[in-house]
Amino acid sequence: MAFTCTLTLNNEVAHITLAGELDAAVAPQFRAKIEEAAAAKVTRLVLFMSELEYMASAGLRSLAFAKQKMGANVDIYMVGVQETVAETITMTGFHNSVIMVESYDEA
């Protein structure tokens, strides 16, 4: 399935919804959304990933880029990550630096 990536900004929170297959060819689209969110000086980044079927390491590098661009104190939430994608996140230790949740409700 083709990759799609949409950003919405709500005050200081950025929501990015990822769907389809995230490989090195399309990772620049994700990175562009992260830069847009970073420019808006958000304090939290929420990634909705339940429709993301595949993620290569290029996606991981985009996340590291987000942390470095937005600052270490910006929390990154990952919502509804599929099991196979989660395995990659865990194998590379990225689960230590993000908050993985089943569902997300803005409190």
Added chain:
Amino acid sequence: MHVLTVPADLDSLDAVGKYVVEAASQAGLDRKAAYRLRLAVDEIMTNIINYGHTEVGLTGDVIVRAAIEADTLTIILEDRARPFDPRERPEPEDLDRPLEERNIGGLGVYLALKGVDHFNYEYVDQMNRNIFVMYRPLQA
């Protein structure tokens, strides 16, 4: 399966992914094994394109082969970039550190080599051959 020949360009990743998924399906791999194989091939293919070709201004093709045998599915990537054995790349050592303190390199090769049952590399006739092997589930 047929042999797939694609240009060493990031736009080819999609076609290679589909080819590997189809081979995994024909070989009867379960969903997780199929995903790990597709990821492994995708990561090495990405390196062949970026470091073997784009960065050094080389154009060329990558040949993708699949062989289903009684016990195994083997995928082979062949390219004519300069020799590079992914097994020689050191494993990332800072996987437990916070992201903002990490050196984010080598993750693709790490995922590729960890994800398949066997990985092999050879350089023959001025050609890199990256070889990925997965065991097939026992047939009923």
